[in-house]
Amino acid sequence: MTLRLQMLGTGGAFAKKYFNNNGLLCTEDFTLLIDCGITAPLALHQLGKPLEKIDAILVTHIHGDHVGGLEELAFRMKFVYGKKPVLYVAESLAEPLWEHTLKGGLTQEGIACLEDAFDVKLLREGEPTQLSPKLTVELIRTPHIPGKASYSLYINNEIFYSADMIFQPELLTKLVYERNCRKILHEVQLTGPGQVHTTLQELLSLPFDIQSKISLMHYGDEMESFIGATGEMSFLRQHEVYTL
Ligand SMILES: Nc1ccn([C@@H]2O[C@@H]3COP(=O)(O)O[C@H]3[C@H]2O)c(=O)n1
Ligand SMILES: [Zn+2]
Numbered sequence: 001m002t003l004r005l006q007m008l009g010t011g012g013a014f015a016k017k018y019f020n021n022n023g024l025l026c027t028e029d030f031t032l033l034i035d036c037g038i039t040a041p042l043a044l045h046q047l048g049k050p051l052e053k054i055d056a057i058l059v060t061h062i063h064g065d066h067v068g069g070l071e072e073l074a075f076r077m078k079f080v081y082g083k084k085p086v087l088y089v090a091e092s093l094a095e096p097l098w099e100h101t102l103k104g105g106l107t108q109e110g111i112a113c114l115e116d117a118f119d120v121k122l123l124r125e126g127e128p129t130q131l132s133p134k135l136t137v138e139l140i141r142t143p144h145i146p147g148k149a150s151y152s153l154y155i156n157n158e159i160f161y162s163a164d165m166i167f168q169p170e171l172l173t174k175l176v177y178e179r180n181c182r183k184i185l186h187e188v189q190l191t192g193p194g195q196v197h198t199t200l201q202e203l204l205s206l207p208f209d210i211q212s213k214i215s216l217m218h219y220g221d222e223m224e225s226f227i228g229a230t231g232e233m234s235f236l237r238q239h240e241v242y243t244l
């Protein structure tokens with residue numbers, strides 16, 4: 001089953017050389033935008049991708065580099081295309097996404113709640129959900145910021161796409177050895193203490209066979225100086241199209 005991934009950006013929250021870590025995941029008949037950060041509208045414009053070609057958006061957690069572009073997207077879909085974008089979101093994130101992030105900008109006549117701006121599809125953690133005939137996504141809650149929910153994705157029961165997350169070696173080991181995970185798209189923090197992210201040093205402690213499945217994303221502007229220093233892992237490049 002062919003899945004294609006094109007990252008709109010592969011940068012961390014403060015990167016300036018790279019757009020926000022948001023990706024277009026495509027089957028032959030469906031395009032899912034994974035996260036829609038502050039830079040997503042500009043990245044889509046530069047790639048020549050019209051918003052109406054996006055069939056749905058899925059958000060992993062509530063940080064600007066993952067949801068900061070939703071206001072523009074919703075307004076342009078409404079006023080330019082006359083459409084309500086489909087939004088997949090974890091049950092636990094729907095209310096805070098509206099109350100804490102989108103309400104201020106989107107509220108106006110005709111828009112009083114998240115469902116007025118988006119065709120909201122709630123996802124439950126641990127329950128694989130079919131988004132289209134060839135695309136199934138399961139949310140796996142992974143730790144990021146204490147007290148804030150964040151969800152990584154298990155795609156088609158074989159590809160792990162990490163949200164921003166603290167290193168979870170047991171999860172990665174279990175996915176590879178017990179759930180036949182064949183590809184891991186993982187966030188990485190190259191320098192400084194991880195705290196709320198996974199450091200390169202932590203990922204380098206994984207067995208080589210797991211490392212060889214990992215592509216690194218959500219990195220800082222210093223990425224180029226780490227080429228050749230990532231063990232069996234490689235860097236995902238923004239705008240390149242990968243067959244997964
Ligand atoms: N305890 C924290 C919380 C946040 N941060 C930084 O803020 C960014 C928010 O977006 P992010 O992509 O999750 O990356 C976070 C950290 O860089 C951080 O460095 N330490
Ligand atoms: Zn982030």
Ligand SMILES: [Zn+2]
Pocket residue numbers: 061063144164
């Ligand atoms: Zn985050």
